[in-house]
Amino acid sequence: MIPCFLNLGTGELIIIFVVIILLFGAKRIPELARSMGKGISMFKHGMNEAVNQVNEPAADPGKPDGTTPRHTATDDSPSTPDTPAK
Numbered sequence: 001m002i003p004c005f006l007n008l009g010t011g012e013l014i015i016i017f018v019v020i021i022l023l024f025g026a027k028r029i030p031e032l033a034r035s036m037g038k039g040i041s042m043f044k045h046g047m048n049e050a051v052n053q054v055n056e057p058a059a060d061p062g063k064p065d066g067t068t069p070r071h072t073a074t075d076d077s078p079s080t081p082d083t084p085a086k
Contacts, residue, residue, distance in 0.1 A: 008016075024032060 021029065
């Protein structure tokens with residue numbers, strides 16, 4: 001089903017524009033358009049944030065920074081006595 005607002009002709013758009021001018025006045029139209037643009041951009045920003053939060057992988061509660069512990073060479077080396085064997 002095609003939405004009805006796509007079937008507006010030039011005459012209908014002119015009538016709508018004239019009604020808007022009569023309701024709000026010519027001086028307020030740029031202000032209304034500016035605030036409407038800001039609202040749309042804020043809505044898009046909020047939608048992008050929501051999508052990013054959903055797409056982020058959940059952090060493992062055992063590893064808060066997401067890294068695994070590393071072993072150093074001193075941890076893996078066998079222990080040797082300091083004194084020589086007799």
